[in-house]
Amino acid sequence: MDDLSTTRAANDPVAGCECSCDRGWQDVQDEVNQALRSDDPLERNRQITAAYGRLAEADPRNIWVRLASYVSVQGGCAMQRTQAWDAQTVGRMVVNPSEAMDALQDANRTIFSSIYPVVRFAQKCGAAQLRRCVESGAIQADSSLLDAMDKLEQGDLRGASDLIAEHEQVRIVQPVYERHAGTFRDLMRAESLMPGDQTSIPIAKHCTRDNLVSIDGLDIRNPQDRVQYYQRLVNRMLQQEGTFRPGGGGATGTW
Structure with missing residues (x-):
């Protein structure tokens, strides 16, 4: 166990052995493994979505x-x-469902397992x-994520978020796109042949095609365009959630 100073206040987040490097990281990895089991x-x-939801409630910053x-x-x-x-359907004629599932679940799992442990530990x-x-x-973590967590604690909430997003799209998601390049190309072709906007997504916690956030003018294959999206x-x-007010007396921050 790491040598943690006994002079820290009782409410200091690293004042107990549960936040030693080994114990704290193992606890977080146990959460990840539980979600991915x-x-x-x-x-x-x-399970991944539920883990994100719990962490968002714990730290709405x-x-x-x-x-x-x-x-x-x-x-x-x-x-x-x-x-x-x-x-x-047009989709089935263009896309192999098994390959589509493999590509989409790879993205979902890889983003979660790469970023969630770091932000949860922080x-x-x-x-x-x-x-x-x-x-x-x-612990191994990219320096950009460390900088993002520093920004978060300093109150630069949007700056922290932007750093994570840049890391996510360039370092995490792009290799997934490259692993499944043919499948994502087929998905894009299928979506283009269907009526309506099949690529944009809404800010919703249920399946709907209403109130989409338009991806118009952006190429989803380009990591910098994905950052813009x-x-x-x-x-x-x-806009949908309204003015940010962290609960429980948490630190305020800037968008």
């Missing part, structure tokens, strides 16, 4: 996590739609302890 991609998606709790729902909806295409134990654990070699989604989420 199902072999059913749709059930796994529900984290805009990225709040948005993830919506986007993960819509990822599950996309999985359901591709599996519902029957042999007579929420539980503090950004300073996260950085100490990374610098000691006990993320900004559109955040703006819509903040």
Whole structure:
């Protein structure tokens, strides 16, 4: 166990052994493994979405996590739609449902397992302890995520969120797109052949095609365009949720 100072206040997030590098990180990994334990991609998606939701409630300052709790729902909806295409639909003629499910669940799982542990540890134990654990070699985390957690604790909520989103789309999602390039290309073709906007998503925690946040003018294959779309989604989420007021006397921040 790490040597934690006994001079810390009792309410300091790293004042107990539950936030030592080894114990704290293992507890977070146990949460991740619990969410990923199902072999059913749709059930796994529900567990991932629930984990995002719990973390968003625990730390509503984290805009990225709040948005993830919506986007993960819509990822599950996309999985359901591709599996519902029957042999007579345009989608089924263009896209292999099994390959579509594999690509979509890969994105859902990879984003969660790559980012959730870091932001959850920071929420539980503090950004300073996260950085100490990374610098000691006990935890591995990208420096951009450490900087994002520092910004979050300093009150730059939008800056923190933007850093996570940039890391997510460039470092995490882009390799997923490249692994499933043919499948995502087929999905885009199928969506283009169907009536209405099949690519944009709403800010909703249920499956709907109403009130979509338009992706018009952006190429979903381009990571920087996806970052721009993320900004559109955040703006819509903040509009729908209203003025941010963290509960429980939490720190205020700037959008």
